[in-house]
Amino acid sequence: MSAAGNTPGACDPPALRLSGITAGYERRSPVLRDVSLTVRKGEAVGLLGPSGCGKSTLARVAALLHRPWAGTVHLAGQPARGWRYRAPRAQRTFAGVVFQQPRTAADPRLTLHALIAEPLRATGRAVEATDRVGRLADAVGLGPELLTRRPHEVSDGQLQRACVARALVLDPGLLVCDEMTAMLDASTTAALVTVVEDYRARTGAALLAVGHDRTLLERWCDRTVEAAGLGAPDERSRTPRARETTPAGTPASGT
Numbered sequence: 001m002s003a004a005g006n007t008p009g010a011c012d013p014p015a016l017r018l019s020g021i022t023a024g025y026e027r028r029s030p031v032l033r034d035v036s037l038t039v040r041k042g043e044a045v046g047l048l049g050p051s052g053c054g055k056s057t058l059a060r061v062a063a064l065l066h067r068p069w070a071g072t073v074h075l076a077g078q079p080a081r082g083w084r085y086r087a088p089r090a091q092r093t094f095a096g097v098v099f100q101q102p103r104t105a106a107d108p109r110l111t112l113h114a115l116i117a118e119p120l121r122a123t124g125r126a127v128e129a130t131d132r133v134g135r136l137a138d139a140v141g142l143g144p145e146l147l148t149r150r151p152h153e154v155s156d157g158q159l160q161r162a163c164v165a166r167a168l169v170l171d172p173g174l175l176v177c178d179e180m181t182a183m184l185d186a187s188t189t190a191a192l193v194t195v196v197e198d199y200r201a202r203t204g205a206a207l208l209a210v211g212h213d214r215t216l217l218e219r220w221c222d223r224t225v226e227a228a229g230l231g232a233p234d235e236r237s238r239t240p241r242a243r244e245t246t247p248a249g250t251p252a253s254g255t
């Protein structure tokens with residue numbers, strides 16, 4: 001289910017199809033009610049909405065990290081048959097995820113090199129780590145000297161660069177970016193958006209980007225979805241974006 005090598009086409013199944021998703025936590029009333037959302041292969045969809053409306057919950061359901069109470073998740077046309085570590089490996093690794101807070105998403109004991117290589121080790125592909133981690137670290141703008149440091153020895157922006165590299169290391173067909181740039185400065189935001197877009201242009205991967213920054217998401221994505229009252233996000237298409245538009249209007253530097 002890797003995106004690499006696939007040619008986007010009208011006949012391809014959507015990268016993500018959420019149908020009738022109802023989800024929540026413990027015994028509280030559901031956060032999401034009967035939500036449906038489709039992200040086509042190669043498409044970038046931005047999910048906008050006020051704090052607490054359930055955007056992150058939806059992102060976690062899409063990445064098979066949170067089990068819904070009802071509804072189905074299809075990844076690349078295949079219904080999710082299990083969740084988290086019980087899901088078939090191809091489904092678990094189809095979605096690469098980047099969270100808002102790199103410090104809570106990174107094991108503090110690992111060097112950045114080990115952090116980026118973590119999914120390779122977890123899937124029995126550790127032998128590929130030297131090559132892949134080196135290339136991805138270069139792409140996200142992390143020099144070799146930073147790869148030997150642990151999270152407490154780097155800045156938030158540097159750690160988020162490592163988390164983006166980790167999300168890409170298994171060549172996902174879908175990237176789920178949950179407020180990936182919320183705590184970053186403008187140049188790091190531009191650099192990481194460019195890394196994601198370069199990856200998508202090369203592989204045909206789809207993107208579900210969650211955030212509050214309407215300007216960024218409208219520039220970055222093919223369309224945005226208003227998630228207000230995510231009981232049922234209406235899929236209003238907005239501002240189709242030419243594929244070649246520079247994300248966020250900023251340079252592609254690796255600063």
Ligand SMILES: Nc1ncnc2c1ncn2[C@@H]1O[C@H](COP(=O)(O)OP(=O)(O)OP(=O)(O)O)[C@@H](O)[C@H]1O
Binds near residue numbers: 026031050
């Ligand atoms: N692990 C959890 N346990 C219990 N309730 C949770 C949990 N995670 C989120 N919630 C609740 O679910 C609701 C939706 O949270 P969610 O994080 O999905 O919203 P959001 O739209 O992403 O918010 P924000 O934009 O502030 O990140 C909130 O009321 C939140 O308190």
